[in-house]
Amino acid sequence: MPRAGDAMTDAAPPRPGGAMVEFSGVGLRYGPDAEILSDISFNLQPGSFYFLTGASGAGKTSLLRMLYLAQRPSRGIVRLFGEDLVAMPRHRLPGFRRRIGVVFQDFRLIPHLSARDNIALPLRIAGVSEEDLAGPVGEMLSWIGLSARADAFPPTLSGGEQQRVAIARAVIARPQLLVADEPTGNVDPDMAMRLLGLFEALNRLGTTVVVATHDIHLISRIDNAQMMRLEKGRLSDPTGALRYPPNRA
Amino acid sequence: MIIPRVPVQHRRLLPDRRLTGPTPWVIAILMMLTLLAAAAGIGLARSANAIGDAIAGRVTVQIVTANPVARAAQAAALRRRAAGEPYVRAARAVEQDELLATLGQWFGSEGGDDPVLKSLPLPALVDIDFVGGGDRAGQMARLRALVSAEAPGARIIPHAEWLGPVARLIRSLAWVAGGLVLLMIAASAAVVIMTARAALGTHYATIEMLHLIGATDRQIARLFQRRIAIDTAYGIALGSAVAAAILLLIGWQWSGVTAGLAATASLGPAGWALLLALPLLAIALAALTARQTLLAALKKIL
Numbered sequence: 001m002p003r004a005g006d007a008m009t010d011a012a013p014p015r016p017g018g019a020m021v022e023f024s025g026v027g028l029r030y031g032p033d034a035e036i037l038s039d040i041s042f043n044l045q046p047g048s049f050y051f052l053t054g055a056s057g058a059g060k061t062s063l064l065r066m067l068y069l070a071q072r073p074s075r076g077i078v079r080l081f082g083e084d085l086v087a088m089p090r091h092r093l094p095g096f097r098r099r100i101g102v103v104f105q106d107f108r109l110i111p112h113l114s115a116r117d118n119i120a121l122p123l124r125i126a127g128v129s130e131e132d133l134a135g136p137v138g139e140m141l142s143w144i145g146l147s148a149r150a151d152a153f154p155p156t157l158s159g160g161e162q163q164r165v166a167i168a169r170a171v172i173a174r175p176q177l178l179v180a181d182e183p184t185g186n187v188d189p190d191m192a193m194r195l196l197g198l199f200e201a202l203n204r205l206g207t208t209v210v211v212a213t214h215d216i217h218l219i220s221r222i223d224n225a226q227m228m229r230l231e232k233g234r235l236s237d238p239t240g241a242l243r244y245p246p247n248r249a
Numbered sequence: 250m251i252i253p254r255v256p257v258q259h260r261r262l263l264p265d266r267r268l269t270g271p272t273p274w275v276i277a278i279l280m281m282l283t284l285l286a287a288a289a290g291i292g293l294a295r296s297a298n299a300i301g302d303a304i305a306g307r308v309t310v311q312i313v314t315a316n317p318v319a320r321a322a323q324a325a326a327l328r329r330r331a332a333g334e335p336y337v338r339a340a341r342a343v344e345q346d347e348l349l350a351t352l353g354q355w356f357g358s359e360g361g362d363d364p365v366l367k368s369l370p371l372p373a374l375v376d377i378d379f380v381g382g383g384d385r386a387g388q389m390a391r392l393r394a395l396v397s398a399e400a401p402g403a404r405i406i407p408h409a410e411w412l413g414p415v416a417r418l419i420r421s422l423a424w425v426a427g428g429l430v431l432l433m434i435a436a437s438a439a440v441v442i443m444t445a446r447a448a449l450g451t452h453y454a455t456i457e458m459l460h461l462i463g464a465t466d467r468q469i470a471r472l473f474q475r476r477i478a479i480d481t482a483y484g485i486a487l488g489s490a491v492a493a494a495i496l497l498l499i500g501w502q503w504s505g506v507t508a509g510l511a512a513t514a515s516l517g518p519a520g521w522a523l524l525l526a527l528p529l530l531a532i533a534l535a536a537l538t539a540r541q542t543l544l545a546a547l548k549k550i551l
């Protein structure tokens with residue numbers, strides 16, 4: 001339930017270290033064109049579950065790209081884990097990116113790596129030894145139902161199978177923030193619910209989850225999920241849940 | 250660090266397409282030309298030095314006294330006196346027969362029995378080598394005094410006067426060869442830079458992906474540096490092998506043709522060491538160039 005009139009009002013400055021993600025007056029333009037995102041301000045609380053919706057072309061992917069550090073905003077302030085990302089030197093970005101799992105709308109699997117190697121990639125990049133990563137990778141493969149196809153290369157997998165590999169890769173390193181862009185666009189409703197269940201399980205373990213989706217059914221399946229809606233490059237806030245997050249105690 | 254160690258699982262991030270691009274072959278050609286130019290440069294420089302050393306301290310005294318008996322006596326006396334001087338290393342009277350034989354080659358009468366030639370009043374010649382490392386001007390002055398005492402009217406001809414231009418020409422050729430070596434090293438570096446940029450372009454999607462899951466520039470650069478270093482090392486090895494074969498062939502022919510001069514035109518131990526070091530330096534330079542190019546390019550990606 002939204003708690004109107006709480007301490008956190010419009011004017012209140014963001015509490016340092018409080019929110020996991022803070023956007024404040026963020027604008028984004030590609031090249032010299034008009035801004036495709038304007039005056040975006042929101043806070044994401046640790047351990048919460050968010051849906052980001054909006055018409056195609058509304059700017060969902062663009063917003064998420066700033067969230068997973070693929071894009072710096074044209075203006076405004078973005079803070080992640082309590083640190084200002086706009087001014088952050090490049091060499092510190094990898095450390096932050098390792099705390100974020102991303103499911104890309106276009107999967108971005110590496111075509112010449114097997115499903116197993118694609119899933120293991122974040123652990124390998126983080127320097128986890130081969131002995132230590134074999135177990136988790138195997139578990140993840142069986143969880144997404146692709147144990148039999150572990151050594152297949154992405155181009156030989158179906159769209160839904162590729163999507164599941166992409167999700168497995170995003171969550172394998174137990175990120176603090178999981179960002180998923182249309183993660184269920186290519187799977188049947190059953191698999192969609194299974195994958196959503198995985199996100200929910202991670203969320204219960206403390207991961208903050210942001211899912212961009214068109215799928216209204218999905219949204220209704222998660223209790224306590226909050227909704228962000230993009231319309232014409234601006235964030236509308238139908239429930240007010242963002243500014244006054246429900247108490248999840 | 251030249252060929253960075255990359256775990257085998259990471260190597261698979263770049264699909265294995267070794268030795269298919271033009272890079273190893275271009276590098277091989279450039280390496281071969283570099284080594285040949287370097288060998289030529291070293292050989293020429295050593296020749297120039299050898300000639301320079303030989304001529305720097307040598308003069309010929311030309312005695313043109315009209316009376317042949319007095320001429321011979323003056324030459325003998327000068328040779329004897331000069332040989333006793335502390336600043337003279339060696340003094341040698343050039344035999345009349347030797348002179349006739351040399352001139353005979355020019356006159357076209359091998360045996361030196363040409364009547365015209367025989368009737369020519371030939372000068373008496375005394376070759377004098379100064380002691381090395383001394384004060385050349387002082388030595389010349391003292392020799393001049395000696396000559397005017399023993400053989401008045403004789404001319405002193407320093408060899409540097411007529412062999413000097415030859416030595417200078419050889420030395421300029423050595424510099425040209427050195428310049429070619431530098432240019433080809435620059436061209437090789439340019440090839441490596443283009444290869445590194447092309448590799449980044451080809452694998453842009455993979456690189457972006459790796460960045461987004463938290464790979465550092467160093468991790469990504471090592472991956473590519475390893476691949477490029479291996480590719481160029483193949484090219485360098487091939488080019489060096491071909492250059493070595495050519496040099497050995499030339500050396501073998503050279504020693505057969507001119508046994509006497511071979512020593513002056515050989516490369517010497519330092520020269521061979523430099524030639525052997527060049528490929529290794531080239532591999533190191535390629536790896537370093539690749540690394541700098543990659544890191545600079547990666548910096549432009551967020």
Ligand SMILES: Nc1ncnc2c1ncn2[C@@H]1O[C@H](COP(=O)(O)OP(=O)(O)OP(=O)(O)O)[C@@H](O)[C@H]1O
Pocket residue numbers: 030036054055056057058059060061062063105
């Ligand atoms: N790299 C880019 N350069 C220029 N314009 C871009 C770029 N990426 C996105 N856009 C534009 O920005 C707008 C928002 O795109 P975005 O991909 O964020 O939308 P979306 O909400 O994710 O759409 P969808 O639901 O179809 O995935 C679009 O009009 C798009 O054309």
Ligand SMILES: [Mg+2]
Pocket residue numbers: 060061062105181
């Ligand atoms: Mg999108």
